Structure formats: C-alpha cells, structure tokens
Amino acid sequence: MRRTALLLPALSAALVALTPAPAQAPQGAIAAAVASPARTPANVARDRYRHPAETLAFFGVRPTDTVVEIWPGGGWYTEILAPMLRERGRYVAAAPMPRGGEAIARLQARDAAAFGKVQIAAFPAEAGQAGVPDGVADKVLTFRNVHNWRFGGPDRAQAAFDAMFRMLKPGGVLGVVEHRLPESRNAAAEEKSGYMKESSVIAFATRAGFRLAARSNVNANPRDTANWPAGVWTLPPTYRLKDVDRAKYAAIGESDRMTLRFVKPK
Numbered sequence: 001m002r003r004t005a006l007l008l009p010a011l012s013a014a015l016v017a018l019t020p021a022p023a024q025a026p027q028g029a030i031a032a033a034v035a036s037p038a039r040t041p042a043n044v045a046r047d048r049y050r051h052p053a054e055t056l057a058f059f060g061v062r063p064t065d066t067v068v069e070i071w072p073g074g075g076w077y078t079e080i081l082a083p084m085l086r087e088r089g090r091y092v093a094a095a096p097m098p099r100g101g102e103a104i105a106r107l108q109a110r111d112a113a114a115f116g117k118v119q120i121a122a123f124p125a126e127a128g129q130a131g132v133p134d135g136v137a138d139k140v141l142t143f144r145n146v147h148n149w150r151f152g153g154p155d156r157a158q159a160a161f162d163a164m165f166r167m168l169k170p171g172g173v174l175g176v177v178e179h180r181l182p183e184s185r186n187a188a189a190e191e192k193s194g195y196m197k198e199s200s201v202i203a204f205a206t207r208a209g210f211r212l213a214a215r216s217n218v219n220a221n222p223r224d225t226a227n228w229p230a231g232v233w234t235l236p237p238t239y240r241l242k243d244v245d246r247a248k249y250a251a252i253g254e255s256d257r258m259t260l261r262f263v264k265p266k
Contacts, residue, residue: 049254059175094123194232210262219257
C-alpha cells in the first residue's frame with residue numbers, strides 16, 4: 001500500500017494558519033460565460049455543486065489570460081473557459097493522448113466559432129508528443145484529478161505538479177479543486193476512496209515549488225462525510241450503487257471539495 005509522504009512541520013503550521021478566503025464576486029466576463037445559453041443543460045444543472053463563477057473568480061481568471069486546463073475530461077469547464085478566452089486570451093486543453101482530445105474535438109464540431117481556437121496539448125507529454133511549453137501560462141487549472149494521478153495506476157502526482165509549475169509564468173496561479181478527505185482520517189483511505197487530504201495536495205504542490213496563497217470553501221459540502229461504500233463515486237453524478245439509496249445520496253449532493261490557489265514565486 002502506498003502512503004502519502006509526511007509534511008514538514010512548517011508546512012503543517014502554514015496549513016492551520018491559512019484561513020479560507022471568502023467567496024469572491026465573479027467578474028463580468030466570467031459571469032457572462034457561465035450564463036451563456038450555449039452551455040449544455042446537463043452541465044448547467046451541476047452549477048449548484050461546482051460553483052463555476054465563484055471558483056474561477058477565486059482563481060483570478062481574466063479574459064486576457066493564457067489558461068491551461070489539465071485533464072478537462074468531457075469539457076465541463078471548457079464550455080465556459082474557451083468562449084471567454086477566445087478573443088483576447090488563450091485556452092489550452094492538456095490531456096493524455098491520443099484519446100484525451102476527443103471531447104474537445106466534439107465541442108469543436110458542435111460549435112467551431114466558440115471552440116475553434118482551443119489548443120490541445122499532451123499531458124503527460126510522452127516522447128514525440130507536443131506538451132505545454134515552459135513559462136507560457138498565466139493560470140493552470142485542474143478539477144478533481146489529483147486522486148487519479150496518485151492512485152489511478154503509476155503514481156504520477158508529483159510529476160504532474162512539477163510539470164504544472166514549469167508551464168506557468170513566474171507569478172502565475174495554479175488552481176486546484178479536489179474531493180476532500182478530513183485531515184483526521186487515516187491517510188490509507190485516500191487510496192481507494194477518490195478523496196484526498198488537503199495536506200497531501202499541498203505537499204505535492206509545495207515540493208514542486210508553489211506557495212499556497214489561499215483556500216476557499218466555495219465548493220465545500222458539509223453533508224459529505226467522505227466514508228461511502230463505493231467511495232466518492234457513491235454520490236452524484238456517478239451513483240455507482242445505481243438505485244441503492246439513490247434518494248439519500250441525491251440529498252447529500254456532490255462531494256465536499258477543497259479549492260486551493262497556489263502561486264509560482266516570481
């Protein structure tokens with residue numbers, strides 16, 4: 001069984017001392033992108049759990065930024081970010097190749113005007129694949145992926161944070177949202193539950209060279225106790241247990257999530 005590394009005492013003290021920042025009012029461009037009628041209705045229905053406007057405002061995303069989204073999956077945030085950045089910024093979807101770009105290709109086929117300028121890069125970039133160059137990004141964002149890097153096969157979590165550090169400009173921001181395991185829980189629970197401790201995520205980022213700048217509870221869900229029979233996938237939207245206690249899990253809602261903002265020092 002793999003175990004998360006122990007934190008340095010100074011890092012533990014910093015985690016305790018840094019109180020969560022209050023939710024920030026979304027900027028006009030963010031609010032407009034989230035309110036776009038072109039978004040998929042099923043994605044819009046999850047806004048009450050994912051709080052995209054407040055989350056992007058907390059990360060400080062601006063329409064002039066170069067934003068790299070790591071592992072965008074089905075393109076939930078792509079629908080918001082790509083149109084917002086189309087005219088004055090740049091949106092890069094970084095995903096495992098060759099299949100990682102398939103969802104982006106579907107979006108481009110659906111609406112070339114909104115998604116035609118999306119750039120696709122390999123992450124991780126294997127030999128012969130085009131990755132994100134060093135020092136080009138203003139923001140790097142990743143949503144609910146750290147547990148996959150840590151436990152979804154070979155442990156690539158530290159390598160992922162190291163790579164995200166390199167692709168950012170000095171002063172650039174890394175935004176992380178991840179399913180949250182209570183700090184009092186045994187770290188072994190991270191391995192199969194899909195939840196991770198904030199201290200574990202902060203340790204990876206700190207070793208890569210990042211400084212923790214702020215935490216937010218915008219994606220917190222106190223109803224989620226993080227001890228479900230099929231891990232985080234028990235809850236919506238996955239419902240891994242199918243109809244077993246479905247109403248109970250629907251009432252709980254999506255997972256409790258940490259929302260962390262890191263900065264690459266200048």
